[in-house]
Amino acid sequence: MKEFNYTITDAQGIHARPAGLLVKMAAGYPCKVTIAKDGREVDAKRIMGVMSLGAKMGHIVTIKADGESEDDAIEALETFMKENL
Amino acid sequence: MEVLNGKSVFSGIAIGKVSIYNKGDGQVKREKVTDTAAEIQRFEAAKEKAKEQLGELYEKALREVGEVNAMIFEVHQMMLDDLDYVEAITHMIENQSINAEYAVATTGDNFSEMFASMDDDYMKARSADVKDISNRVVSILQGRDNSGLSSDEPVIVVADDLAPSETVQLDKSKVLAFVTRHGSTNSHTAILARTMNIPALIGVDYSDDMNGKEAIVDGYNGIFYVEPESKVVDEYTQKREEDANKKRLLQELKGKGNVTIDGKRINLYANIGSVSDVAAVLQNDAGGIGLFRSEFLYLGTDTFPTEEEQFNAYKTVAENMAGKKVIIRTLDIGADKQVDYFNLEKEDNPAMGYRAIRICLSQPDIFKTQLRAIFRASYYGNISIMYPMIISVNEVQQIKKIVEEVKAELDAQGLPYGDVEQGIMIETPAAVMISDLLAREVDFFSIGTNDLTQYTLAIDRQNPKLDSIYDSHHEAVLRMIKMVIDNGHKENCWVGICGELGADITLTETFLKMGLDELSVSPTFVLKVREKIRSVDTSK
Numbered sequence: 001m002k003e004f005n006y007t008i009t010d011a012q013g014i015h016a017r018p019a020g021l022l023v024k025m026a027a028g029y030p031c032k033v034t035i036a037k038d039g040r041e042v043d044a045k046r047i048m049g050v051m052s053l054g055a056k057m058g059h060i061v062t063i064k065a066d067g068e069s070e071d072d073a074i075e076a077l078e079t080f081m082k083e084n085l
Numbered sequence: 086m087e088v089l090n091g092k093s094v095f096s097g098i099a100i101g102k103v104s105i106y107n108k109g110d111g112q113v114k115r116e117k118v119t120d121t122a123a124e125i126q127r128f129e130a131a132k133e134k135a136k137e138q139l140g141e142l143y144e145k146a147l148r149e150v151g152e153v154n155a156m157i158f159e160v161h162q163m164m165l166d167d168l169d170y171v172e173a174i175t176h177m178i179e180n181q182s183i184n185a186e187y188a189v190a191t192t193g194d195n196f197s198e199m200f201a202s203m204d205d206d207y208m209k210a211r212s213a214d215v216k217d218i219s220n221r222v223v224s225i226l227q228g229r230d231n232s233g234l235s236s237d238e239p240v241i242v243v244a245d246d247l248a249p250s251e252t253v254q255l256d257k258s259k260v261l262a263f264v265t266r267h268g269s270t271n272s273h274t275a276i277l278a279r280t281m282n283i284p285a286l287i288g289v290d291y292s293d294d295m296n297g298k299e300a301i302v303d304g305y306n307g308i309f310y311v312e313p314e315s316k317v318v319d320e321y322t323q324k325r326e327e328d329a330n331k332k333r334l335l336q337e338l339k340g341k342g343n344v345t346i347d348g349k350r351i352n353l354y355a356n357i358g359s360v361s362d363v364a365a366v367l368q369n370d371a372g373g374i375g376l377f378r379s380e381f382l383y384l385g386t387d388t389f390p391t392e393e394e395q396f397n398a399y400k401t402v403a404e405n406m407a408g409k410k411v412i413i414r415t416l417d418i419g420a421d422k423q424v425d426y427f428n429l430e431k432e433d434n435p436a437m438g439y440r441a442i443r444i445c446l447s448q449p450d451i452f453k454t455q456l457r458a459i460f461r462a463s464y465y466g467n468i469s470i471m472y473p474m475i476i477s478v479n480e481v482q483q484i485k486k487i488v489e490e491v492k493a494e495l496d497a498q499g500l501p502y503g504d505v506e507q508g509i510m511i512e513t514p515a516a517v518m519i520s521d522l523l524a525r526e527v528d529f530f531s532i533g534t535n536d537l538t539q540y541t542l543a544i545d546r547q548n549p550k551l552d553s554i555y556d557s558h559h560e561a562v563l564r565m566i567k568m569v570i571d572n573g574h575k576e577n578c579w580v581g582i583c584g585e586l587g588a589d590i591t592l593t594e595t596f597l598k599m600g601l602d603e604l605s606v607s608p609t610f611v612l613k614v615r616e617k618i619r620s621v622d623t624s625k
Contacts, residue, residue: 012207013205013207015207015208016156016157016160016207016211016214017153017156017157017160019160020156020159020160020163023163024163043168045168046167046168046169047160047163047164047167048164048167048169048170048196048215049167049169051200051208051211052199052200052203054203054204054205054208056205
């Protein structure tokens with residue numbers, strides 16, 4: 001299981017467009033991927049859940065990947081977060 | 086005529102017939118079903134069809150509003166596949182043995198509620214997205230045709246609210262404007278309306294019986310007129326035409342050079358009278374500010390503006406112009422203006438009285454304050470100065486002496502300043518006649534044609550009795566302009582016009598042939614003048 005914490009820097013937080021891109025990316029990996037905020041963890045492959053986290057600028061989220069290709073997934077997700085959020 | 090107020094989401098003017106948008110009656114009834122597996126299948130099939138439709142909408146939006154704004158439909162597709170959403174529906178069908186329509190509608194409402202209660206404006210707006218996709222699935226299940234407009238001619242679409250897919254679905258060529266009762270300026274519909282360049286109003290409390298009625302949408306002021314009176318129609322028809330012309334000009338000419346067919350170039354700047362005018366200067370693509378009237382700092386107040394107040398105003402303009410030239414004219418006030426604190430005595434002839442540079446040279450404190458502010462601001466941009474109402478070389482020499490004192494003071498205080506070009510207004514016949522001598526003293530001339538014409542023809546511009554003999558194209562004035570240009574050029578001064586004559590496009594060709602280097606006009610005239618310049622061939 002791999003994980004990393006990330007502080008959102010985008011002024012709009014995780015809104016529809018990057019949420020969509022994030023979900024698309026996470027869905028491409030066979031492993032389980034979750035994103036959590038304030039102890040609430042949701043499946044990163046489910047867009048409603050990701051959006052419902054209400055992650056805004058300054059919030060810290062924890063992204064976990066568990067299973068096959070978890071290293072690739074975690075690396076790709078970390079790059080994604082840095083570039084888009 | 087009914088006049089309704091709303092909030093503008095995108096400006097512009099539309100005149101046409103109202104078409105009240107039909108959502109179709111989608112009343113959803115809760116019904117029991119026996120074969121829940123089949124019902125789930127129905128839902129899955131409808132969901133796939135919805136995704137297909139969204140795919141088509143995505144393509145259409147991609148073409149019409151670009152990738153970033155079209156993305157919302159991809160997100161809609163993902164929402165339809167979201168397992169939390171789908172499982173909620175299928176579980177409801179199975180556990181309660183109810184119809185797919187009801188399960189979808191209820192789940193849609195639930196998720197919509199969830200988003201609506203979030204503490205974030207953007208997320209609140211997403212509740213509309215969830216409603217939209219659920220409505221789409223329900224429509225498909227009900228076999229309803231997603232109707233919309235049923236007219237051949239372009240109309241003003243009026244609706245309670247418009248979902249993003251509904252906005253994009255509409256045939257753009259048939260929509261003159263959007264008017265809705267609800268909606269937010271952040272909603273996707275608003276974003277789409279802006280991208281599609283269609284005037285739109287929200288928050289308009291219209292009555293349902295206005296289908297087919299004539300209406301006007303004023304996107305500038307947020308007003309919706311229903312069955313407008315004919316004079317209102319005339320007024321807006323004209324505004325709409327001016328609007329369309331402006332847009333056309335802007336599209337064609339923005340970013341293009343001020344160059345004639347035979348390659349002659351001229352600088353095209355704008356005249357402003359306040360800091361807030363800078364927006365218009367940039368919007369109209371002027372190359373700089375050829376006249377920044379500084380009087381606004383002295384009017385409407387009962388004490389002299391401080392150096393700091395002035396400095397901040399000049400600095401703001403210089404910074405916003407980001408390196409484009411800003412020519413500040415020192416105070417041009419006389420007894421005809423309301424400035425009690427100046428203690429100016431009443432005069433019989435204020436136009437020829439104690440004013441402008443005459444006040445500055447006899448009250449150097451006032452002058453130095455302004456000069457200090459201008460020089461300090463020059464550090465933050467590209468600033469030039471020009472002095473009004475000059476009649477002698479002696480005046481200019483006095484000015485230069487004071488400027489040197491100001492610079493020395495600033496140096497001693499360690500306050501930085503930039504390289505400030507010094508110029509004068511040529512607006513008196515005296516200045517014209519000695520322009521050869523004046524040219525040696527300064528870097529540029531700016532011809533104030535309004536006052537120059539007045540003094541030369543000995544006509545009071547304010548006297549309507551003399552309108553018939555006031556000829557702004559008088560040969561005397563034109564010869565003077567030519568003389569000033571020639572004398573200026575002999576001493577490497579550039580010469581421009583900042584008076585009203587600059588915007589007179591019947592003279593543009595004449596000025597270009599005379600070798601004028603710069604025209605500074607009201608921001609709204611910049612593109613018109615540019616259009617004229619580009620159509621002229623001075624070699625013919």
